Amino acid sequence: MLNYRTVSGLLLLCVVILPLSFQWATASDGQWWRPFVIWALLIYAVYLQQRHSRRGRDDSE
Numbered sequence: 001m002l003n004y005r006t007v008s009g010l011l012l013l014c015v016v017i018l019p020l021s022f023q024w025a026t027a028s029d030g031q032w033w034r035p036f037v038i039w040a041l042l043i044y045a046v047y048l049q050q051r052h053s054r055r056g057r058d059d060s061e
Contacts, residue, residue, distance in 0.1 A: 006050060013042055 021035030 003050070003053060006046060006053070009049075010042075010046055017042060 017038055021038060024030050024034050025032065
C-alpha cells in the first residue's frame, strides 16, 4: 500500500533540496560532497520513517 504521507514529504523535500544541491554542485568555491551528504541524510530519514510506520502496523496485528 502506498503511504501518501511519505511520498508527499519526500516530494516536498526534493523541491526544497534539489535546487540547493544544484546550486552547491555548480559553485566553484563550495565543497562538492555537500549535496551528496544531504541526499544521503534524506534517504536515511525516509528509511527510518518507513521502518517505523511498518513496525507500528505489525504490532497492531
